Amino acid sequence: EAGIHQDGMLKNQQTYEIMRPETVGLNASKLVLGKHSGRHAFRVRLEEMGYDDLSKEDLNAAFVRFKRLADKKKIVTDADIEAIIADEIYQPPEIWKLNHIQVSCGDHSIPTASVSLTGPDDVEYRDAALGTGPVDAAYQAINRIIGVKNRLTEFTINAVTEGLDAQAEAMIRIQPVNGEQDYSMNPQTNEMFARTFSGHGASTDIVVASARAYLSALNRMLAAREEEAAVIGER
Incomplete structure (x- = not known):
């Protein structure tokens, strides 16, 4: 799991392997990713998982999230990496950015x-x-800061992996509660339906x-409104 050992393995497997796994009918060696793993091992694992087209910026962002997670978990699994990519890369334009959150609760x-x-004007709001x-x-x-009315229509949360140190993966869907721009027309039936954003x-x-x-x-909802406003402005 040590970064320097993994880098040596990736450059030449014979550095630490006296026998190839394939010789005895096993699958090829698979590195264990953890807090000591380096960027090289992380990039190779991403390529093995099919994420070989990430930009340098996306790779750096994903690696930062990976290192933060690795500080909390002993082993980072492929499912953890999938969640990181989904959460870090395949996201809508970051109009509002979460800096930190602190909660207090009890029975x-x-x-x-x-x-x-951090808002679209690069100013911090608390x-x-x-x-x-x-x-x-x-x-x-969050609503007090952003001030966009919406209704939560769906909320699910699941553990990505087993164990007390597992990542939680939250999926939600919201529906705006006012404005004509919050409705779309079905091109086949011409019926209007309320839009939702996941x-x-x-x-x-x-x-x-969850936050x-x-x-x-x-x-996602604010970006859609900006796009629609731009289209209307061009007419």
Whole structure:
């Protein structure tokens, strides 16, 4: 798992292998990724998983997330890497960015969340809110900052892998509650239907994963509104 050993293995397997696994009918050696793994081993694993077309910027962003996760988990699995790529790379334009979040909750206290976001003007915004639970409090705090009315129509959260140190993967869907731009027409039936926007987030912390997913959905909705406003302005 040590980075220098993995780099040597990738350059020449005979450095640490006295016998090839294929000789005894096993699959090829697979490096274990952890906190000591380097960029080379991470990039090779991404290529093995089919992510061989990432830009240098995307690779750097994914590697930073990988190192943060590796500090919390002993072993980072392929499923963890899939979640990192989905959460870090395949996201809508980052109009609002989550800086940090802090929550306080318990069986004899009211859940409270304090959130810091960076807005489209590169200014940091902070606010706090109460909620029925820590996730709801985080959502309320984000709403106080961004001020976009919406309705949560779907929320799911799953463990990416087994174990207490597993990543949580949150998937949500929101629906705007006002404005003509929040409706679309079915080209086949000409019927209007309310638009929904989905978001994805992953973290070893359930609240952070949920906040990232919610912010992802909001960014997707705001980006769609900006695109529609630009189209209307060109007419």
